[in-house]
Structures are given as C-alpha cells and as structure tokens.
Amino acid sequence: MRLGLKAKLTIAVGLATACAFLLLGVRAMREGAAMARNAAPPPLSAKAPVPAxxxxxxxxxxxxxxxxxxxxxxxxxxxxxxxxxxxxxxxxxxxxxxxxxxxxxxxxxxxxxMESKLAIRVPMGMRAVSIDTTAEIAVAGLVRPGDRVDVQVVYPGADAISGARGTGRSRAQALLQIVQVLAVGEIVVGTQQPSGVEGALSSPPPPARTVTLALTPEQVSTLSLAKSTGALTLSLRNPADSAQVKLAIASSAGPEPVAVPVPPLVAPPVPRVAPRPAPHAIELVVGDRRETIYSGSAGR
The missing domain is CATH 3.90.1210.10 (Antifreeze-like/N-acetylneuraminic acid synthase C-terminal domain)
Incomplete structure (x- = not known):
C-alpha cells in the first residue's frame, strides 16, 4: 500500500516536530540540572581558623x-x-x-x-623628692617626665662670684647619675599633658619651678645634704645611655684663695647712768618742837 504525497509530508512534518520538542526537552533538563547545581549549598568544610x-x-x-x-x-x-x-x-x-x-x-x-597621682607612680623602694629649678638648672626647661638626668653639685668657695661663700676653692662634682624624672611641675610621668583648643598649635608648657626625682633612701640623704650646702644642676641623658661614669671632683683654677680676716665685732660701750642723789629728810622746827614733814622716801 503506497502512501500518497500528502501523507508523506504529514508524517515528515510530525517527525520533525517531535524531534524539535525532544531537543527542547533535553536542553531544558540540562539547564535545570545546572541551576540546581549552582543553588546547592557548598559542601561542609573544616572550621576556619580564628585569626591570632x-x-x-x-x-x-x-x-x-x-x-x-x-x-x-x-x-x-x-x-x-x-x-x-x-x-x-x-x-x-x-x-x-x-x-x-x-x-x-x-x-x-x-x-x-591611667593614674594621675604621683604616689602610685613612685617605684617600689624609691622616694619622690623635688628640687627647685630655673631654666639654667633644668636644661633650659627641656627636661620632661620620664627622662633620665644626672645631678651635679657646686660647693662655693672663697672665690665664688656671688652668693654664699665658703673657704678655699670652689668645687663641683657629680652627685647622682641616671635618675628618673617623675614629674616636672604638676605634669606627672605617664599622664596626658593638658592641651588647648583642638586643631590649634600646642603652645609650650610654662616653665616649671620644680622637678621631682625618684631616689633611693640613701640618695635622698645625699641630695638633702647637697641642697643645704651647695647649688644643684641637672644634665639630661640620652634614653639609651645607661653608663655610670666615674668623674673626678673639679675645682676652680688659680692660687688658693686666702680668706680675709674679719675683724671681731666690738660691742658699743654701755652708757653709764648717773647715780640719783640720796634723798634727805625735811624737818619743821617750831620753838622746842620738831616735826618731820618729809622723810626722803616715796611714801610718807
């Protein structure tokens, strides 16, 4: 049985349409599988290490x-x-x-x-001692809390230019070395210095009149004695310099000054008070009667 031309065309079109739908179905299945793979959660992995x-x-x-x-x-x-x-x-x-x-x-x-009190910042076994300073004594006022300084003392002799004078030549020596500065004025080591207006240039702090040092009890006695007999000076150290230097005592040059004898003070003579005349009595005589009307004493 032979098919006609129209039947053959109908069958061919049907087969082509079926093939097209089959291809579209396969393509859709592949796209769905790809989307499913992308949407699936990632496989569980080991816990990420916490950054140190x-x-x-x-x-x-x-x-x-x-x-x-x-x-x-x-x-x-x-x-x-x-x-x-x-x-x-x-x-x-x-x-x-x-x-x-x-x-x-x-x-x-x-x-x-951030303790601002000085007492808690004094190292154990040490003592805080303050000395009066000027710009000349405290390195032009450039000493700051936390610095390390050396302390020198000058003992004035008879050749001193001004101030109290002793006998002989003036002497200078290194008194203490590598001493920690705990405070300059009211600024304590480790505390923030009060600043002015935010964004403005910070002005230099006013010159402090005292410098507070951390000393051992033995050094406190040494410094106290030197303060009462001589003049103190501070010298600033590099923070990395920790060498103890042995220095000889320096003395003023020239011949030994001769002390000028001071004449002894003579007390002025005490003026002598003239003795008062001795009092005498006054008698009143009337006939053969005598009567003392003034006995010479204060009372009658």
Whole structure:
C-alpha cells in the first residue's frame, strides 16, 4: 500500500516536530540540572581558623607603680577568645602597673591604669623628692617626665662670684647619675599633658619651678645634704645611655684663695647712768618742837 504525497509530508512534518520538542526537552533538563547545581549549598568544610591577635606579655618582671614602656613588653600571638582580659600594646604603653606582673605573663587590662597621682607612680623602694629649678638648672626647661638626668653639685668657695661663700676653692662634682624624672611641675610621668583648643598649635608648657626625682633612701640623704650646702644642676641623658661614669671632683683654677680676716665685732660701750642723789629728810622746827614733814622716801 503506497502512501500518497500528502501523507508523506504529514508524517515528515510530525517527525520533525517531535524531534524539535525532544531537543527542547533535553536542553531544558540540562539547564535545570545546572541551576540546581549552582543553588546547592557548598559542601561542609573544616572550621576556619580564628585569626591570632598580637597580645603583650611582660619582657621582665614589672613592679607596682612602674610606668610601662615599650622596652618592658613584647608581642605574643594569642586567641582573644581564649584570653579575653589580655591587653594589646596600645592599651598598656605609658600606663602604670597597679599590681606586680610576672615575667613572660600576659598583661591583663585591669593590671594597668591611667593614674594621675604621683604616689602610685613612685617605684617600689624609691622616694619622690623635688628640687627647685630655673631654666639654667633644668636644661633650659627641656627636661620632661620620664627622662633620665644626672645631678651635679657646686660647693662655693672663697672665690665664688656671688652668693654664699665658703673657704678655699670652689668645687663641683657629680652627685647622682641616671635618675628618673617623675614629674616636672604638676605634669606627672605617664599622664596626658593638658592641651588647648583642638586643631590649634600646642603652645609650650610654662616653665616649671620644680622637678621631682625618684631616689633611693640613701640618695635622698645625699641630695638633702647637697641642697643645704651647695647649688644643684641637672644634665639630661640620652634614653639609651645607661653608663655610670666615674668623674673626678673639679675645682676652680688659680692660687688658693686666702680668706680675709674679719675683724671681731666690738660691742658699743654701755652708757653709764648717773647715780640719783640720796634723798634727805625735811624737818619743821617750831620753838622746842620738831616735826618731820618729809622723810626722803616715796611714801610718807
């Protein structure tokens, strides 16, 4: 049985249409599978590590009252979730230790503070002593809290230009070395200096009249004696200079001055008071009667 031309065309068109729908279905299935793969959650992986934070630990034992500097600490990587109380370097430098911190121990935040009182900043075993200063004594007023200075003393002799004079030549010597400055005027080490208007150029602080030093009890006695008998001068040190230098006592040049004898003071003579005349009695004589009307004394 032969098909006609019209039937053949109908069958051919039907087959082509079926093939087209089949291709479209396969394409749609592929696109759906690709979308499903993209929308699927990523496979579970290992937990991401928590980034470490640079905490700080004590490079040496820090005592109560010490002002913490960068040389006293070192960085240590740590997990802040494991050590929530540990501080960073920005939180401890310039602050004072409120309790003892062992060597290599992480520094907790509650172990440091911004105490403005001088007493808590005096190192253990030391004493705070102030001396009166001028621009000449305190390196033109450039000494700042936290600096290290040497203390010299000049004992004036008979050749001193002005002020009190002693006997013999004037002498100068290094009295104390590597002394920490705790305060200049009212500015205490480790505290913020009061500033002016925000954004304005900061003006230099007014010249301080006192400098407070950290001394041992023995050094306090030495300085107190020198203050009462001589004139003190401060010399500024480089922060990295920690050498103790042995210096000889310097004395003024020239011949030994001869003390000019001072004549003794003679007391002026005491004026002599002329003696008062001795009182005499007055008698009244009437006939053979005598009557004393003045006996010569104050009372009658």
């Amino acid at each position: 934070v640079l905490l700080v630990q004590a490079a040496r034992a820090i005592r109560t009252g010490e002002t913490i500097t960068a040389a006293m600490i070192r960085n240590a990587a740590g997990d802040p979730a494991r050590f929530p109380a540990a501080a960073t370097s920005a939180e401890v430098v310039g602050k004072v230790a409120t309790r003892d911190i062992p060597m290599r121990a992480l520094i907790p935040r509650d172990a440091v503070g």
